[in-house]
Amino acid sequence: MFRGDYLAASGRIVLLLDGFDEVEEKFVSALVNDLQGLSVKYDKMQIIVTSRPDCAIQRSNFFSIVRIAPLTPEDYPGFLEKLRLNAVENHEIRDAISTSSHEITALITTPLLLTLLVLVYLNERAVPQIMQRFFEDLFEVMFTRHDRFKVAMQRQRKCDLSEYIMRQLFEAFCYMVMFNDYGRSFNSPFFYPAFKSAQECTEGSKCKAEDFRWDMTHVACLLIEEGRGFLTFLHKSVLEYHSSAYIKRQSDENAKEYYNQAAHNYWKWNGVLSFLAIIDRTRHAKFFLRPEVEKVLISLGARDYCPRGTPLRQAFVNVCKGTRIIYALDRPKKLYFRQKNAIRSENFIVAHYLEDALNSALDETLPDAKELKDIDAQLGFRRIEDLHRPAFEISLERALETYGSSQFDTALQIGVEKLRTLRAELDEVIERMSMQIKYMRPPDER
Helix, strand or coil: CCCCHHHHHCCCCEEEECCHHHCCHHHHHHHHHHHHHHHHHCCCCEEEECCCCCCHHHHCCCCCCCCCCCCCHHHHHHHHHHCCCCHHHHHHHHHHHHCCCHHHHHHCCCHHHHHHHHHHHHHHCCCCCCHHHHHHHHHHHHHHHHHHHCHHHCCCCCCCCCHHHHHHHHHHHHHHHHHCCCCCEEEHHHHHHHHHHHHHCCCCCCCCHHHHHHHHHHHCCCEEEEHHHEEEECCHHHHHHHHHHHHHCCCHHHHHHHHHHHHCCHHHHHHHHHHHHHHCHHHHHHHHHHHHHHHHHHHCCCCCCCCCHHHHHHHHHHHCCCCEEEEEEECCCCEEEECCCCCCCCCHHHHHHCHHHHHHHHHHHCCCEECHHHCCHHHCCEECCCCCCCEEEEEHHHHHHHHCCHHHHHHHHHHHHHHHHHHHHHHHHHHHHHHHHHHHCCHHHC
């Protein structure tokens, strides 16, 4: 039961909910339902939820998506001043970033990641040109910075392991945390089974769990000890990158098994997969992206050619079963308004490559608002009984039959053609990398 009904109903309360992507997977569905219920019951109350991209809350058609502006080069000078860098260092770092690779500039979109880049630069006097090197240098800097910058604050390591083995052990640990759905922040007791599993698959990593924990929380500071017995990774990208580095080290057989499992649980692994698309490009294409694109094309009847019009639309409707258009009552205006972004597919290929264009086509085709007298059951509208305010829904197929499908059909056909082009590009990547690997072998092994 939500307290403060009067304040909520009058719009005097704003709910600010941060970090939805850090909610444990088992609670996500129920939380989305609760938030949707609150948004309907208290239609004047603003609910603002922050999350990383591609999170479950963004697939709810009860919420509008507003993307936060990323950190830009214009923001760097003022922010770097806040880090107490002198004018020379400020200029040097901005100049180094401006000449760095797209991989690096695309990564530095938040204040924390820019801060971490500054740490790397002050240690190496250069900005890494590839993302993999950035995270490797970051691990080294975080692990040794007390020695190089503040000798008086040096903290003694407890694990008698080389930096190389410590990094491999940390990579395996990150993967185990991801695999077990512990999340970026997890309860302290979960540390030990994750450490044990990581140690079992990292050769030469004999050390005590408490010593590894100390080194990660007090020396490297890649894990942070918080109140109530929680451990939190410094940044979610630290968890996801090192998980991807662990997968990259695996054999083709093990990598193929991982990619197959990730395809069935994409929304859990999407951050890790984004890194693997860069550092393990060929296997990511061969074992993950190419097969998933093929599956969607087959389901749409577009494997060998792209059908048009009704056959393609009907195939899409079958792929996205249950898609519905909802009109909910706005009491002050006495109109039923259409909830945007009706197409929210659980299939990540559809979500990434088709959703935006198809939803835009629906915006152009369907009326934004309707009066009650225009919501005719004969057109296929039906009352939704489980919402807190009057609302009606109509299936996607029936809506397109009623209001026209030409724009939707065009957008769908263009999207499918793009998928076919993507498949061809992936085939080229796989073939090119396979040939490079072949010619790297001795002649007698080709």
